[in-house]
Amino acid sequence: MNDVLKVSNVNYIYHTLQNEIEAIKDISFTINKGEFVAIVGPSGCGKTTILSLIAGLLKPTKGSITLDGKNVDTSKIGYMFQKDHLFEWRTIWQNVILGLEIKKEQKNTEKTNNVKSLLEKYGLKDFIKNKPRELSGGMRQRVALIRTLATDPKILLLDEPFSALDYQTRLNVCDDVYKIIKNENKTALLVTHDISEAISLADKVIILSSRPSYVKKIININLNSYGLPFKRREAPEFRELFDEIWREIQYEKKEEGSKN
């Protein structure tokens, strides 16, 4: 078996004073090594919750999550958020080694050299002494990705990482991030409500129902031969895949509509 991540029958309930909210009913899926998986679902369905569970920031109410057969260890996971969350008071270099610093490995030359080569490879070497505010949105998102890669995580979790960018930048950064993740041979799990984004990036799309969420369908995507995500949007199958996912999500809305 070469699955890196295994999510089995996970259920999660938020407790608040007023009531309890079942965010996730029952979710199971696996991700293989090197795979790029996308989760799509209406907003509020529990996508961020799933990532927090996988990252070990929340504990499942029921079910189990394993990474390489072991219980999740937060330090083995790379997390990327909607915003880049670069620290304005740190230089780019200080930002990218934040994770190493936290693990007290900032003096480990093997690791810092690795970070340096990542910065060099992805066109950020000249900016290491700059402050984040001096960089464009796309560059900042690349820096955020390298900060995540610096600690060499087993799996990358991306929570709508492009939704804060304007449309033009979004398409470019999407290609950039995809290239970096593939080049570095990383396994990735992306969460989004943008169906096109999911199809263009992923090898596999997991469709969630609305809250409390369960897996409605898992669709395999095979658009690798078309190249980078932006090109894949022009693939003939793209439309069909889009409709299929769209229908899955719409179908549920109709169901709900008839209930009321």
Place this chain on the structure above:
Amino acid sequence: MKKRKKEVKIDFSISHKQYLKKIKKDKIIILTSQILLLLAIIGLWELFTSVGVLDPFFFSSPSRIVKTLGEFISSGELLTHIGITLYETLLGFVIATFLGTILAILLWWSEKLRKILDPYIVVLNALPKIALGPMIVIWFGIGTTSIVVMCIMICLIITTISMLNSFLACDKDKIQLMKSLGANKFQILFKLILPNAIGDFISVLKINVGMSWVGTIMGEYLSSKAGLGYLIVYGGQVFKLDLVMTATLILCLLAGGMYFIVARIEARFKR
């Protein structure tokens, strides 16, 4: 590595040069007006008191202030009074800012503690601190200790509340990010929460500069044998308006100077 911050001599367009010129001109106009306004006030004050429109006994006058200042300086008394007030203010300012920030850190750290102390902080904040004056004087005696305590009472709670709000306002996702990188609570505090609050800390410093002067002068009104606040109260009691005005003027200069220093620190951080 290439040096990125090369000084580039840019040849601006004519319209941009005009724009810069206008800004510069406005600046000069504002500065001259400010100076002229000050001179006008001093001049009119002197004029009105010398021709008898205003009675210098009640209103003093610039020339009498200068005279009083001269006597004070030559007798060496002035420096003693300034020194005492400045010392009390700075001590109160530093202790209050430090303690307030430490308290805010503790309250940030423990949600329990925060909830337990919440009503006390609310009441202490609402209380006019001058009401504590007699108590402070009885407990700490007449003199420096009481005055510094008064100063601390005035600045402490507001520092704690402002800093705590700043800590709690830190983006939840940034905290999640730190956790996902494996940070413990200490690392979250020192690498995220505190540096993130620097801007607010400087605003608190600015507020405390003003507040600590209020605290010290209030303290000196209540119980003192020396200091600028003492001079003002004393001068008022014996109807020596020259003394009152002179001390007030020095106070203006000192408070302004301290504010200026903090503003400079702020400018350095903003870069």
